[in-house]
Amino acid sequence: MTTMILWVIAYLIFAPLVGGILAGLDRIVSARMQGRVGPPILQPFYDVLKLMEKEALTVNKVQDFYVMCFLIFIIITGGFFFAGGDLLLVIFSLTLASVFLIVAAFSSNSPYAQIGAERELLQIMAYEPMVLMTAVGFYMFTGSFRVSDILTFGQMPLLYLIGIFFGYLFILTIKFRKSPFDLSMSHHAHQELVKGLTTEFSGKTLAMIEVAHWYENIFLLGFVFLFFVNGTPLGIALGVVVCLVAYFLEVLIDNSYARMKWQFTLKSSWVIAITAGFINLVVLRFMF
Amino acid sequence: MSYVTKSPWVIHYDGSSCNGCDIEVLACLTPMYDVERFGIINTGNPKHADVFLVTGAINEQNKGVVQQIYDQMPEPKVVVAVGICATSGGIFKECYNILGGTDTVIPVDVYVPGCAARPEAIIDGVVKGLSVLAEKKAAMGKKPVETAPAAEAAATETEMKEEA
Numbered sequence: 001m002t003t004m005i006l007w008v009i010a011y012l013i014f015a016p017l018v019g020g021i022l023a024g025l026d027r028i029v030s031a032r033m034q035g036r037v038g039p040p041i042l043q044p045f046y047d048v049l050k051l052m053e054k055e056a057l058t059v060n061k062v063q064d065f066y067v068m069c070f071l072i073f074i075i076i077t078g079g080f081f082f083a084g085g086d087l088l089l090v091i092f093s094l095t096l097a098s099v100f101l102i103v104a105a106f107s108s109n110s111p112y113a114q115i116g117a118e119r120e121l122l123q124i125m126a127y128e129p130m131v132l133m134t135a136v137g138f139y140m141f142t143g144s145f146r147v148s149d150i151l152t153f154g155q156m157p158l159l160y161l162i163g164i165f166f167g168y169l170f171i172l173t174i175k176f177r178k179s180p181f182d183l184s185m186s187h188h189a190h191q192e193l194v195k196g197l198t199t200e201f202s203g204k205t206l207a208m209i210e211v212a213h214w215y216e217n218i219f220l221l222g223f224v225f226l227f228f229v230n231g232t233p234l235g236i237a238l239g240v241v242v243c244l245v246a247y248f249l250e251v252l253i254d255n256s257y258a259r260m261k262w263q264f265t266l267k268s269s270w271v272i273a274i275t276a277g278f279i280n281l282v283v284l285r286f287m288f
Numbered sequence: 289m290s291y292v293t294k295s296p297w298v299i300h301y302d303g304s305s306c307n308g309c310d311i312e313v314l315a316c317l318t319p320m321y322d323v324e325r326f327g328i329i330n331t332g333n334p335k336h337a338d339v340f341l342v343t344g345a346i347n348e349q350n351k352g353v354v355q356q357i358y359d360q361m362p363e364p365k366v367v368v369a370v371g372i373c374a375t376s377g378g379i380f381k382e383c384y385n386i387l388g389g390t391d392t393v394i395p396v397d398v399y400v401p402g403c404a405a406r407p408e409a410i411i412d413g414v415v416k417g418l419s420v421l422a423e424k425k426a427a428m429g430k431k432p433v434e435t436a437p438a439a440e441a442a443a444t445e446t447e448m449k450e451e452a
Contacts, residue, residue: 034319036325037322037325039324040327046291049291050291050292053292054362056362194333201335202335206336
């Protein structure tokens with residue numbers, strides 16, 4: 001019980017720190033890939049602190065409330081996960097958080113924000129089957145949806161869930177908002193939709209979205225980590241290394257692909273979910 | 289210390305520029321000059337921007353657009369007029385459709401002359417704008433005190449008019 005509380009507190013404090021530093025590394029590595037020097041590593045923190053200083057400019061009153069709910073539910077999602085809670089509950093509260101962000105974007109009558117919100121809905125449709133299959137895969141392998149049980153199971157899930165692992169890596173691009181799947185909003189100045197989902201948010205509201213994104217990234221990498229635990233320090237080390245490699249891979253993909261249309265996003269992620277994810281589940285059901 | 293100077297996000301608007309200055313503005317983002325070193329990002333969104341770069345002179349058609357972009361930017365904000373056309377109207381000053389430089393519509397903080405303004409000059413202009421940005425941030429908290437006498441003056445003015 002105490003270790004559980006300690007993990008949640010550690011998540012609350014360190015996730016935005018590590019997430020922000022990862023975002024800073026992301027920007028430096030991206031810059032180096034483009035032959036530039038890039039910003040200081042603490043730049044994401046400067047950005048957020050600056051946004052906190054800006055004048056509050058909102059289109060309507062409910063907008064900030066919804067964005068606040070988005071941040072709170074992202075934190076709750078990660079909290080459940082790091083407390084060793086139920087994977088299904090984690091996934092459902094993650095979806096709820098995303099819905100709050102979409103409602104916030106819809107609540108402003110800006111056409112850019114609304115198209116961004118519609119695209120975000122499509123992205124949820126694209127990645128959700130694979131996320132659910134990941135949870136189901138862990139259940140079929142360990143016999144429990146609880147993260148704490150998966151951690152103490154003793155065998156490395158990756159060896160039996162290799163298809164699901166690659167499927168999860170695929171949809172991670174959507175969740176990290178990286179090209180080619182950054183349809184609804186991007187960190188770069190692709191100006192096709194102005195700023196998509198976040199067009200109408202500024203100042204503190206935008207800062208909340210940034211911080212929520214850091215929390216979310218850490219929790220999503222936690223899922224990657226879960227594939228490698230086998231109860232030994234070696235598994236933990238391997239998990240952390242693979243998390244960093246996965247993050248680097250996403251940055252590389254981000255810098256080497258143009259944005260795709262939503263049709264491709266939906267088709268490709270469902271095809272991956274069915275081939276890599278579902279076949280893995282069927283094999284798991286009948287082989288072991 | 290104010291963090292506005294650490295991450296100035298820029299919005300770039302092309303008034304009636306010949307594109308010379310616009311290309312130089314974009315050149316600032318290339319590996320050669322790489323303004324992201326200073327945390328400068330080119331956003332397409334006035335609501336996220338701190339620095340407003342205007343190129344080209346103001347005419348009847350873009351007057352409203354420039355005004356609207358300026359109004360949509362949250363405080364503190366800085367306007368940098370890039371190139372001689374944005375500064376004063378340049379060689380187009382006498383044209384029938386040209387109103388003049390950017391300062392005919394919105395208050396300008398930094399003028400960067402040149403035809404076209406060199407990327408070094410633009411970066412220098414934005415960096416000069418950062419000190420203005422810091423001053424504006426420092427003045428933000430005091431604003432109600434400053435505006436109060438003005439409002440009082442306006443009130444007395446109307447009273448006087450009523451009496452008259």
